[in-house]
Amino acid sequence: MWDRFIRACRREPVDATPVWFMRQAGRYMQEYRAIRAKWGLLEICKAPELAAQVTLQPLVHGVDAAILFADILLPLEPMGAPFEFAAGEGPCMLSPVSDARGVEALRVFDVEEGLGFVLAALRILRRELEGKTPLIGFAGAPFTLASYLVEGGRSSGYTRIKRLMYDEPKVWCVLMNKLAEVVRRYLRAQVDAGAQVVQLFDSWVGALAPVDYQEFVLPHVRTILRDLETTGVPVIHFGTGTGALLELQQEAGGHVIGLDWRVRLDEAWARLGYDVAVQGNLDPVLLGAPRPMLDKRVRTILAQAAGRPGHVFNLGHGILPDTPPGNVRYVVDRVHELSQEQ
Amino acid sequence: MWDRFIRACRREPVDATPVWFMRQAGRYMQEYRAIRAKWGLLEICKAPELAAQVTLQPLVHGVDAAILFADILLPLEPMGAPFEFAAGEGPCMLSPVSDARGVEALRVFDVEEGLGFVLAALRILRRELEGKTPLIGFAGAPFTLASYLVEGGRSSGYTRIKRLMYDEPKVWCVLMNKLAEVVRRYLRAQVDAGAQVVQLFDSWVGALAPVDYQEFVLPHVRTILRDLETTGVPVIHFGTGTGALLELQQEAGGHVIGLDWRVRLDEAWARLGYDVAVQGNLDPVLLGAPRPMLDKRVRTILAQAAGRPGHVFNLGHGILPDTPPGNVRYVVDRVHELSQEQ
Numbered sequence: 001m002w003d004r005f006i007r008a009c010r011r012e013p014v015d016a017t018p019v020w021f022m023r024q025a026g027r028y029m030q031e032y033r034a035i036r037a038k039w040g041l042l043e044i045c046k047a048p049e050l051a052a053q054v055t056l057q058p059l060v061h062g063v064d065a066a067i068l069f070a071d072i073l074l075p076l077e078p079m080g081a082p083f084e085f086a087a088g089e090g091p092c093m094l095s096p097v098s099d100a101r102g103v104e105a106l107r108v109f110d111v112e113e114g115l116g117f118v119l120a121a122l123r124i125l126r127r128e129l130e131g132k133t134p135l136i137g138f139a140g141a142p143f144t145l146a147s148y149l150v151e152g153g154r155s156s157g158y159t160r161i162k163r164l165m166y167d168e169p170k171v172w173c174v175l176m177n178k179l180a181e182v183v184r185r186y187l188r189a190q191v192d193a194g195a196q197v198v199q200l201f202d203s204w205v206g207a208l209a210p211v212d213y214q215e216f217v218l219p220h221v222r223t224i225l226r227d228l229e230t231t232g233v234p235v236i237h238f239g240t241g242t243g244a245l246l247e248l249q250q251e252a253g254g255h256v257i258g259l260d261w262r263v264r265l266d267e268a269w270a271r272l273g274y275d276v277a278v279q280g281n282l283d284p285v286l287l288g289a290p291r292p293m294l295d296k297r298v299r300t301i302l303a304q305a306a307g308r309p310g311h312v313f314n315l316g317h318g319i320l321p322d323t324p325p326g327n328v329r330y331v332v333d334r335v336h337e338l339s340q341e342q
Numbered sequence: 343m344w345d346r347f348i349r350a351c352r353r354e355p356v357d358a359t360p361v362w363f364m365r366q367a368g369r370y371m372q373e374y375r376a377i378r379a380k381w382g383l384l385e386i387c388k389a390p391e392l393a394a395q396v397t398l399q400p401l402v403h404g405v406d407a408a409i410l411f412a413d414i415l416l417p418l419e420p421m422g423a424p425f426e427f428a429a430g431e432g433p434c435m436l437s438p439v440s441d442a443r444g445v446e447a448l449r450v451f452d453v454e455e456g457l458g459f460v461l462a463a464l465r466i467l468r469r470e471l472e473g474k475t476p477l478i479g480f481a482g483a484p485f486t487l488a489s490y491l492v493e494g495g496r497s498s499g500y501t502r503i504k505r506l507m508y509d510e511p512k513v514w515c516v517l518m519n520k521l522a523e524v525v526r527r528y529l530r531a532q533v534d535a536g537a538q539v540v541q542l543f544d545s546w547v548g549a550l551a552p553v554d555y556q557e558f559v560l561p562h563v564r565t566i567l568r569d570l571e572t573t574g575v576p577v578i579h580f581g582t583g584t585g586a587l588l589e590l591q592q593e594a595g596g597h598v599i600g601l602d603w604r605v606r607l608d609e610a611w612a613r614l615g616y617d618v619a620v621q622g623n624l625d626p627v628l629l630g631a632p633r634p635m636l637d638k639r640v641r642t643i644l645a646q647a648a649g650r651p652g653h654v655f656n657l658g659h660g661i662l663p664d665t666p667p668g669n670v671r672y673v674v675d676r677v678h679e680l681s682q683e684q
Contacts, residue, residue, distance in 0.1 A: 159627055162628075163627060166628060166630075166632070209603040209623075210605070211639070212625070241585075244586075244604050244606065245604075261551040262548065263552070264552050283551050285499075285501055293508050
């Protein structure tokens with residue numbers, strides 16, 4: 001069943017639980033490292049043929065979806081906030097945004113002009129995958145993008161972004177409005193270019209208190225997701241550390257709520273209610289564990305999801321670089337076999 | 343009411359909600375920086391008179407408890423795993439533990455011999471504070487201590503410690519047994535030396551899936567807390583990122599569950615049930631926010647805790663170094679005033 005992933009997102013019955021992995025194209029694959037030996041991460045993103053090639057690499061593991069190879073930070077450059085990846089490090093903003101002037105200078109750009117290469121890669125992939133494997137588009141959510149913009153890179157404490165939020169609520173609102181409009185246009189354009197499912201990555205929103213999420217973030221995410229719902233394409237809404245934010249994330253929107261490993265899938269789904277699908281939620285470190293342990297935890301997740309359609313198997317976050325590729329294939333096969341037995 | 347903090351821990355009625363702050367003695371205070379200009383962090387910990395002096399500094403803000411100035415890593419050195427604090431950095435283990443041999447070499451030591459200076463500081467403080475301010479002792483919990491031992495310092499992904507847990511469950515068990523016995527003896531000795539309440543800091547346990555916490559951590563924490571309960575002293579059980587672990591932490595023990603800001607206090611307390619007290623849970627970044635914002639969030643927390651005894655006001659984690667000391671005093675006063683009005 002080529003479309004079991006899309007069907008599960010819509011909570012329709014499937015022959016087996018679909019499975020894909022966040023960051024399934026990446027350094028754990030020899031084929032990817034071979035390409036990265038010649039090209040930088042951003043160079044691959046900006047060359048549609050290369051991005052499409054890398055996107056297709058993990059299909060060898062039998063996953064049920066392909067996710068466009070790209071980086072969540074790509075929209076920041078055409079907004080006027082360039083960044084680079086230092087060797088072995090995370091992203092580094094060349095001029096972090098810290099005040100009203102910095103926010104004022106950010107541009108809401110035309111997607112075809114600023115990120116046409118992403119749309120081109122999606123068009124290539126859609127032709128390549130038609131009727132074989134569904135294609136996922138994605139974007140970072142406003143808070144998560146803002147965390148890089150303001151902190152200047154990956155953060156441990158999110159102190160600067162929270163200070164901006166608490167100290168300058170009007171500047172914050174302008175920033176979030178701009179980011180939300182950029183993300184809304186970007187995801188819409190991805191759907192127009194052929195993405196059959198889209199995932200919104202609010203990866204770092206778990207740093208917030210529920211009351212702060214509600215006041216400072218939720219309205220902006222809702223603007224994006226309300227609009228996307230009119231496209232008819234399933235939307236996955238994902239974050240990490242969101243154990244106490246799940247209901248609010250659901251209120252913001254999405255057909256599928258992405259769960260990280262810090263929650264029990266069955267408890268989270270019961271809290272959300274069964275009119276939403278769920279995706280997750282194996283700890284990425286388990287992909288490197290001995291097979292008996294890995295098998296045990298895969299079984300636990302499948303058992304917690306059993307009894308109704310609407311579960312997409314995934315990790316709780318991206319694949320780690322030192323993951324043995326054989327284990328990726330192993331989990332794909334176990335998920336398919338065990339869910340068919342159920 | 344000098345003992346409103348102890349009374350709240352026991353869920354007894356109080357005249358006002360007690361308040362103290364994790365890391366209330368620290369770099370945000372000019373008086374502390376003056377001492378740190380002359381002495382290193384570990385030097386202060388190891389000099390009972392100095393440690394006692396620093397412990398007393400934040401009482402100027404009107405807090406309802408004094409917490410011994412010490413570091414959660416102190417027990418690692420007498421276990422045979424020394425560490426140091428690089429300037430401006432977190433702790434750095436000189437030889438991280440990575441295998442059975444490293445675990446085998448760790449010693450379960452005699453507390454008076456290995457950490458007599460901590461007990462001496464407690465004895466000084468107890469004399470100083472008698473009948474005026476309750477004294478809190480504390481220790482890091484086995485998982486959190488192990489995370490430093492194995493990762494070599496502060497971690498972002500907890501990959502190494504999880505690998506050890508998944509790959510070598512027997513070695514893991516030996517490691518946790520040793521740490522649990524060290525922590526149990528250490529906290530017991532602190533109670534004997536005069537600590538009137540103790541807090542167990544399992545600060546980083548929120549990195550784990552509930553099923554992993556249950557299998558690999560909970561039994562060891564329970565061993566410690568069951569034993570401590572026989573001392574008659576209230577025990578606070580604290581972690582961060584534990585939104586989905588609270589019930590399991592409660593199962594492991596403690597009279598008070600420490601909440602971080604990522605959960606709503608009212609929802610968390612309802613989940614735990616009202617036969618346990620709660621502590622928390624202001625985002626530490628808010629202590630640097632403008633007064634109207636800070637006041638709003640303090641009110642929200644007090645309103646969520648209203649209606650029954652058993653709430654200790656605190657942050658969701660430690661005070662940040664750039665916190666204005668005036669805001670600490672402000673929050674103490676607001677908590678006292680507002681809770682008296684309620």
